[in-house]
Amino acid sequence: MSDSAVAEPTVSFDLDAWIAERLVWIDNALDAWVTADRPLGLDHGAPAQLVEAMRYAVLDGGKRLRPLLVLAAHEAVGGSHQAASYGAALRAACAVELIHAYSLVHDDMPCMDNDVLRRGKPTVHVQFGEASALLAGDALQALAFELLTPMDGTVPCVTQAKLCALLARAAGSAGMAGGQAIDLASVGLPLTERQLREMHQLKTGALLQGSVMMGAHCTLPDATALDALMEYGAAVGLAFQVVDDILDVTADSATLGKTAGKDADNDKPTYVSLMGLAPSQAYAQQLLTQAVTAVRAAGLADTRALVALADMVVNRGN
């Protein structure tokens, strides 16, 4: 099913090369922006020890899926590395990654998932202590909004306001944080498939979909494009979590770079526990088809990266 959905464009598109080029842009920007050296109007930079924990959390060779979705959506609506809107897109890409990174730092803490391993490294609270992990997460969230609001005139105010609006809603109580709260409250409880889907649409889907919409809003896209990207973002966001649940039972810790089997051990409801393994795999492929169909029908400037990223999300091994 995956092959028929994406076969045509992947023939002519080298996703690995596309990603490799953008990872350099993203990682260089994060390296430059997550620093102590950001003058304030006050006389101070950020304290070095806090910035060290923030950098540890962010500059870790993550897959950067969310930033890549930002840049792919920006390109889908006609943006490019040369466009005037690229500065906004790169800031949006880094901002969503900072929100994602902070959520992992807090999620790993003892009062939440109590995870000691993340991407093959000790988690932030193991490395720096719980209090520093708490503060580093808090500061990463603030920094995301700082990145979206440069005071140097490089990003139009209307774009700054729109990006902040989208990110705040994707990250907050009606988005990621809300989904985590439902997740927390649902441990050991039976959920219906609809309840599970709603939880994941908030917990993981909102920020993935938000990434797509932020990339698009760095330009001034038309309503047809926005609708298609909204549908793409929703399908990819949900597929990501379905595949996460599948990998939690099919992959080992070394492959995942985190502790496998955690969800089953913690009696958390998952797609696999609810639907079974094979139906979950079929559902992920169905969501891929839905995402690809949506963007192909919308007359976008370039859907190749979006399509290939959706395929990567569904058919990844970790």
Next chain:
Amino acid sequence: MSDSAVAEPTVSFDLDAWIAERLVWIDNALDAWVTADRPLGLDHGAPAQLVEAMRYAVLDGGKRLRPLLVLAAHEAVGGSHQAASYGAALRAACAVELIHAYSLVHDDMPCMDNDVLRRGKPTVHVQFGEASALLAGDALQALAFELLTPMDGTVPCVTQAKLCALLARAAGSAGMAGGQAIDLASVGLPLTERQLREMHQLKTGALLQGSVMMGAHCTLPDATALDALMEYGAAVGLAFQVVDDILDVTADSATLGKTAGKDADNDKPTYVSLMGLAPSQAYAQQLLTQAVTAVRAAGLADTRALVALADMVVNRGN
């Protein structure tokens, strides 16, 4: 010294009445905006149990000093309850309070100050559990930026962008979170007065000063006004912490509504431990004079509330 600094305007200004009127506006707005019912473009509101913890943290009869500073600064540059800019000022007022509230929730957690009492009530993690407190704080920070970016056209994009820029910098690693990190790292260490002042300028001063600047930026004030308000905000922000340190040794827990003597017990450096009690009190009065002098010299539209609030900060009993 305080009397000579503020005697003239307080004769003709009823601060209690000014505050009482604005507390109604602020508390009504917080009550309306910290809710589960904020549609997203997604189909979801925020989960009820998370919103309950957020409301518990915010709707608690706090003194609302930061929101009051926002509104006072807005009035100082010619804004009023009738002005078109009032909508932005009220959103800014609530946003700074949400940041303040989230910082208290996280600061009270066991891995930080481990406080069980706040404003006479059990702290959020005691009432709702640590994981919920962590998430409620995270969601409150995101909600602050959501409030600053309404999509209904009531706040100009240029104002939205500026307010987000100011708040992100005041809250982040070169502001409040950075100050907390220095505080954390300095327990049991000897600090110079300069180091202590720098720590507090970040930890408490940045958000208090940010409140003043956000209120001012709801209009388009001139550079003289902004410079004066920047100086006022810096002096009041610092004075607030000096007085906090004084009250930690001179007031009891019932008066403070939190555990008194905590800082001394935890071997935290304070102005009192460094300078002594009487010199700390004199320093607070000196900062009050500095704040009042700055705004009186700047030709602002109305400095009465700013002056009276500065006096209240320095001469408060809790």
